[in-house]
Amino acid sequence: MSKKPRELANVGAGLWKATGMWAWLLFRISGLLLVFYLGAHIIVISTAAWGSDGGTFDSIMKLFEQPIFVLLDLALVVAVLYHALNGVRIILMDLGVGIDRHKVVFWSAMAVVVICFAIFAWVAFTYIITGEGVAS
């Protein structure tokens, strides 16, 4: 079997080699992290509805303005962006778009991750350093 049909067969069976295996593993790990985060996020943000003055919510938001939490937010952004863009790649594979160039599709998706991350890193570090938002 020549190289090209074999690569196509691997994608079809879901048995992606090397790059695909890591893509799959990181997709799964980031997905599980995001499930955990979603639960925590719902509980934390819902504190705004506890009581009537939003006191609990405001004190938690104050805590989350600390640099360490902003850096954790950036780690979360990496998980979200990777999961989102690898997900886009999977949908493209399902639709049959770019199957014969699946590695190019994967690395293009990762380039989008890096570009989007740079925007969020700029916002986060501007906030850590100046205490101001980029739009304020």
Next chain:
Amino acid sequence: MKAEVVSSHKGGMWSWLFQRITAVLLIVCLAIHLIFTHILSIGELGYDNVGERLAHASLTAVDIILLAAALYHALNGLRMVLMDYWFTSRKRAIALTSVLWVVGIALMIYGTWALWPWIS
């Protein structure tokens, strides 16, 4: 042996389809959510500011859609992972799916309740 293993590809046609539909919804709604929360109003995350932002019906609608799509996508994703390792028999898979639906509906009701002060 084949019958014993319920792989992620055998999670069901509808859950496969809804996982993709919610994925697309998530990309759109999450982008709006993150841009409004963390790029346009970072550093102004207090009870009053958040309330002001959520008072716009369209953003509340985005948040409700986001909540529903994220819950479905997250719990169905978790179901896929768990079915690969522990909930491999059909009986266990059905029990898992039932429990996750209850958890998902409860969190949807709770999340909507939490958003309610700003909706009404």
